Amino acid sequence: MIRSLKDILVVSDMDNTLLTPEDGVPFVNQVTMRLFCALGGHFTVATGRTMESAGRHLDSMTLSAPAILYGGGVIYDFEHDIRIRNTLLSKPSARRAVCDVLARFPGVGVEIMTEDGGICVVRANEYTYRHTVHERLTYRMAPLEELDGGWNKVLFACSHEMLMQIQDFLDARKYPGVYFIATNRNYFEIMPEGAAKGAALGELCTYMGIPIENTVAIGDYFNDIELMRAAGHSVAMGNAPKEVQLAADTVTGRCLDGGVAEVLYGLIRKYG
Numbered sequence: 001m002i003r004s005l006k007d008i009l010v011v012s013d014m015d016n017t018l019l020t021p022e023d024g025v026p027f028v029n030q031v032t033m034r035l036f037c038a039l040g041g042h043f044t045v046a047t048g049r050t051m052e053s054a055g056r057h058l059d060s061m062t063l064s065a066p067a068i069l070y071g072g073g074v075i076y077d078f079e080h081d082i083r084i085r086n087t088l089l090s091k092p093s094a095r096r097a098v099c100d101v102l103a104r105f106p107g108v109g110v111e112i113m114t115e116d117g118g119i120c121v122v123r124a125n126e127y128t129y130r131h132t133v134h135e136r137l138t139y140r141m142a143p144l145e146e147l148d149g150g151w152n153k154v155l156f157a158c159s160h161e162m163l164m165q166i167q168d169f170l171d172a173r174k175y176p177g178v179y180f181i182a183t184n185r186n187y188f189e190i191m192p193e194g195a196a197k198g199a200a201l202g203e204l205c206t207y208m209g210i211p212i213e214n215t216v217a218i219g220d221y222f223n224d225i226e227l228m229r230a231a232g233h234s235v236a237m238g239n240a241p242k243e244v245q246l247a248a249d250t251v252t253g254r255c256l257d258g259g260v261a262e263v264l265y266g267l268i269r270k271y272g
Helices: 027-038 051-055 091-104 126-132 160-171 197-208 222-230 242-247 259-271
Strands: 009-012 042-045 067-069 074-077 082-086 109-114 119-123 151-157 178-182 187-192 215-219 233-236
Touching: 009 197, 009 259, 027 042, 027 259, 042 067, 051 067, 067 197, 074 197, 082 197, 091 109, 091 119, 091 151, 091 160, 091 178, 091 187, 109 126, 119 126, 126 151, 160 178, 160 187, 178 222, 197 215, 197 222, 215 222, 215 259, 222 233, 222 242, 233 242
Parallel strands: 009 042, 009 215, 215 233
Antiparallel strands: 067 074, 074 082, 109 119, 109 151, 151 187, 178 187
């Protein structure tokens, strides 16, 4: 039962939900996040971003709970600098999938997110350049055979047309212990089996002692649907594809219009 904001956990996707890479976090979202948390509400993000990438926006976000990162593979407490959850890929399967894609699609860019928090670019293209250089992320170029240690996930970056071809190519093959998911029109990822935003939400709720039925999930893309289904209440952005909106309990405003702030303010009015 929800008696006050202290009983609620709101989990928001980042890109095209809470912020845009070009414009950052709308000011109305910044102000409403601060108010929601000051009144006792719990707010955090669920994103495919790494610790560094998500952390670059901490000045304009107010997080009062650990963050779900790497698409659900990691739960990270920025305040105390600890990983509460750390799920790694089956490297034999992931490595074989990467080699198969590199051989079949010479134009695809490949990034590997490693357990130490780094990004290794195995093959660069305009899409990996946009991701790493434009967002000012720390990365290194490295061949596949030099990547020791654990991998959190693999990102294929390419045109939407090539992404669809890669998806069909990988779906026709078997790679035990991993699964594949498109996270936007230009990114297609290899994830550890069992690592997803919805599963991570359940683990975060257990860690915080908050019933999952007291959660609100906000998202804008197909990879957010599983998170939205796991939450007690789901909200799709006004800029989300129609299929995502239909999967949600309610639809809020567009990202740049402060759709997340609209959700938070509604909770403040009801429970604050």
